[in-house]
Amino acid sequence: MNGYEDNPLHRITHPRSVAFWGASTNFMGMGTIQLSQLLQLGFEGPVYPIHPTETKILGLDAYPAVKDVPGPVDLAVLVLPTRIVPEILEECGEAGIRSAVVVSAGFGEVGPEGKVLQSRIVEIAKKYDICFVGPNCIGVVNPHIKLNTTFFPYETKPGFVGMASQSGSFVTQMFSYLANIGLGFSQGFSVGNEAVTDITDCLEYLGQCPDTRVIGLYIEGIRRGRDFMRVAKEVSKKKPIVAFYVGGSEAGSKAGLSHTGALAGPDSLYDGVFDQCGIIRASSIEELFDFCWVLGTQPLPNGNHIAVLTNSGGPGAAAADAADRCGLKLAELSPVTVTALTKLVPGTASVKNPVDLTFSKNPGDYFGRLPQILLDDPAVAGLFIYCLIPDQRVIMSVISSQTPNDRAADLANEYIRGQCVILESLSEKYGKPVVGASYYSRSELFVRELHDRDFPLLPSPERAVRALGALVRYARTRQALLE
Secondary structure (H helix, E strand, O other): OHHHHHOHHHHHHOOOOEEEEOOOOOOOOHHHHHHHHHHHHOOOOOEEEEOOOOOEEOOEEOEOOHHHOOOOOOEEEEOOOHHHHHHHHHHHHHOOOOEEEEOOOOOOOOOHHHHHHHHHHHHHHHHHOOEEEOOOOOEEEEHHHOEEOOOOOOOOOOOOEEEEEOOOHHHHOHHHHHHHOOOOEEEEEEOOOOOOOOHHHHHHHHHHOOOOOEEEEEEOOOOOHHHHHHHHHHHHOOOOEEEEEOOOOHHHHHHHHHHHOOOOOOHHHHHHHHHHHOOEEEOOHHHHHHHHHHHOOOOOOOOOEEEEEEOOHHHHHHHHHHHHHOOOEEOOOOHHHHHHHHOOOOOOOEOOOOEEOOOOOOHHHOOOHHHHHHHHOOOOOEEEEEOOOOOHHHHHHHHHHHOOOOOHHHHHHHHHHHHHHHHHHHHHHHOOOEEEEOOOOOOOHHHHHHHHOOOOEEOOHHHHHHHHHHHHHHHHHHHHHHO
16 A cells, blocks of 8 residues: 555645635636535645635635645645746745646647746756646546546546546546446546656556556557556556547547647557557447446456346347457357246247347346346356336336335335345356446436446447456456466
């Protein structure tokens, strides 16, 4: 743990107090909004707005300069005009502040004059031993200590996905997206221009972070290729890494250069780097989080043969097709398994793989005995299950028609929660990954319960099976790295 706590990035993500430049009484100013998000999440340490003329900002006492602050400051957040950032960073150094987030843009990404200013703040950082993230970034988030220096409200639970991104949007604008699927960040970094802290530093740090089970990277270009590969290989032995890389095309390369000044390389080069390092490549930001969801919650499989369980033919066929396309195979079920399944399913069901019930003799078997029989089969390394459960209102109606009482809603909820407990426990009980899919949203109790139990219930069979394929690929690459 000492290596983790001694890492300079630990000071940035675990400050006991924050000084904030750029907030004012202009409630729509970017700095004011960022300060409001820090307060809204409930950061528990002292927060000191710094402003040359204002005395109160968002209900907090404001100070004309950092030297006037009554207590020690662990972290400086700068949302300031570019030209004065060097001066303020110098004042931070003189005041003994050793950590900063430089949100301000207009540095290395805009041309020669900006590069000169960026070199200047790097010199100041070296002079005072300041570790900073940025410039041209949106900030950092550590919901486990209620820290959010970004522009957007953090709306979901503290989670297990560690994120480092060369785009601020792919950290902050994901807060709401993650909330809708029950995921959350352990810690998140928008690295901007990477003047002092780059994505390799973040990767190494997140590899040490005890709250992080899986690491997501948004990459437009890697500056320190050899260091990145060295770090990634070591981290991949302990934790999965999922990367979404853009820049392999001519248009993407130009966009990245203007965005953060990153120098991109061809897709084939990055495919090779990722393969050598055990990194799983995602083809979209949605796929990145799909993969992180499954890789962060499920045990590693011992092969690529899976079973598909469905009570609807179309989703089962879609899952089987997706499996074939991503290198998975449908397991050939043993005669023992087929016999056990046949006793529980209607005569119209198919007990080949995919196992397609169409309807159930006993609906309770669908999330209990049937997946258990499949997971007991030695040929099955993992399970995809299409998660369709009767609507809560339908269950209530059935209960009320059989036993009229005012507890129909409670009994329906108890039934749904009980099914979720059974489904969520399967992977731990059998040591095999179980991934589900449903087209329903968190407005349904069944979906909400599974999300909150960290069960990976993805929005479609195709996405769920591709994520299961990513888990299989990581299991193989990790084993190769360890040998």
